[in-house]
Amino acid sequence: MALVRIYLCGRLAIESGDHVVTERALPARQGRRLWAYLVLHRRRPVSRDDLAGAIWGDEIPDSWDVALTTLVSRLRTAIKPLTLSEAGDCAVAITGEPGRYSLATPVDAVVDLERARAALHAAETAVRQEVWGDALSEARVAMEIAARGFLSGEELPWIEGQRRGLADLRLHALEATVAAEIGRGRPDLAEREAELLLTLDPLSEEGYRLLMRAVAIGGDTLRLAGVMDACRRTFALQVDARPSPETDRLYAELTAARPA
Numbered sequence: 001m002a003l004v005r006i007y008l009c010g011r012l013a014i015e016s017g018d019h020v021v022t023e024r025a026l027p028a029r030q031g032r033r034l035w036a037y038l039v040l041h042r043r044r045p046v047s048r049d050d051l052a053g054a055i056w057g058d059e060i061p062d063s064w065d066v067a068l069t070t071l072v073s074r075l076r077t078a079i080k081p082l083t084l085s086e087a088g089d090c091a092v093a094i095t096g097e098p099g100r101y102s103l104a105t106p107v108d109a110v111v112d113l114e115r116a117r118a119a120l121h122a123a124e125t126a127v128r129q130e131v132w133g134d135a136l137s138e139a140r141v142a143m144e145i146a147a148r149g150f151l152s153g154e155e156l157p158w159i160e161g162q163r164r165g166l167a168d169l170r171l172h173a174l175e176a177t178v179a180a181e182i183g184r185g186r187p188d189l190a191e192r193e194a195e196l197l198l199t200l201d202p203l204s205e206e207g208y209r210l211l212m213r214a215v216a217i218g219g220d221t222l223r224l225a226g227v228m229d230a231c232r233r234t235f236a237l238q239v240d241a242r243p244s245p246e247t248d249r250l251y252a253e254l255t256a257a258r259p260a
Contacts, residue, residue, distance in 0.1 A: 004082070004091055004109040008036055009116070009166065010148030016091055019081045027074040029154070030055050034071055036151060037158070038094065038103040039111060045100040057156045072101060113166075116145035120169055123176040127183070135180035139173040146170035171201050178210040182217065190214035202234050205243055209250050216254040224254060 002017030012023040012032055026032050037054040038046065052064045061067060072094060076083075082092040093104045119142040126135035146166040151159050174197040181190035194211035197204055208231040215224045228251045235241050 002091075004106050006039055006105070006109060006111045008039055008111060008113045009145050009150055012036065014079060014082055014092065016082050021079055021082060025078045027071060027078060030071055031075050031078070032151065033154065033156070033159075034075055038101065040113075040162070042103040042105055042111075045097070045102045047100045051101065054156070054158055072096070112145050112148075113150075113162075116142045116166070116169055119145075120173050120176070123173060123180075127176050127179045130183060132180040132184040135176055135183075139176040139180065142173035143170055143177070146173065167200075171197060171204065171207075174200070175204075175206050175210060178207075178214065182210070182213055185217075187214040187217040190217075203238060205231070205247050208243070209247055212251060212254055216257070221255070224251075 002019075005015040007013040007015075012026060012035065014021040023032065026035055033055045034051065037051065048065070048068055052060050052068055055068070055071070056064065076094050079092055079094070091106060092109075095102045095104055119138040123135045123138035123142060126132070126138060146169045150162045150166055174193055178190045178193045178197065181187070181193060191211060191214045194207055194214055197207040198211065201207065208227060212224055212227050215227055228247075231243050231247065235243055
């Protein structure tokens with residue numbers, strides 16, 4: 001059986017060997033929401049009520065039960081090229097039973113969002129083990145997938161929750177990237193990535209700490225002080241607070257380590 005790849009980030013798509021189902025083949029916006037929700041919950045059956053909420057939010061139509069049945073039927077038609085492998089095995093299929101539906105996929109199917117989460121975990125593990133090459137490669141996989149976004153233009157709460165999760169994943173992957181660049185002795189690249197991290201999240205204390213570590217390698221005491229001052233100003237202006245004691249301690253350690 002050809003490997004099944006499911007793309008939820010960016011434009012939706014499903015691939016298996018020579019068969020490709022693009023986002024345009026899915027039944028409009030409601031069909032895209034239905035498909036994405038089934039993929040996200042593919043390891044358990046999903047009730048019809050939950051699916052209705054995922055598709056229509058607070059604007060569930062009176063005739064939603066019939067509408068959902070029709071939508072599932074149209075989605076099954078869209079993914080029909082992937083339903084059977086050349087050997088006749090089930091590849092991808094929506095199965096139904098009273099009151100709920102399930103999405104059946106091969107056990108080795110690759111979902112890009114799940115791959116991003118696994119890549120982040122691998123990157124953070126590699127950072128702890130100081131295996132910098134692995135940390136960089138896995139962190140970049142996570143960042144590339146997360147940067148694509150999720151169901152652009154949609155505003156339902158569960159969709160916005162997935163977007164927040166991807167944004168957070170991207171930030172943590174950037175942290176792993178900076179740590180790995182510092183670890184392999186590339187402070188210039190580490191500074192660049194840390195600055196991107198702070199552009200995306202100006203209140204990331206870890207971003208400031210990583211940037212200070214990168215700057216300290218080059219021995220620029222004035223720039224190091226500037227980074228700490230920027231951290232203090234940002235926290236004072238945006239949340240009326242001071243950086244944590246951990247950040248203060250790191251700055252003190254780095255400045256103490258500078259030659260007189």
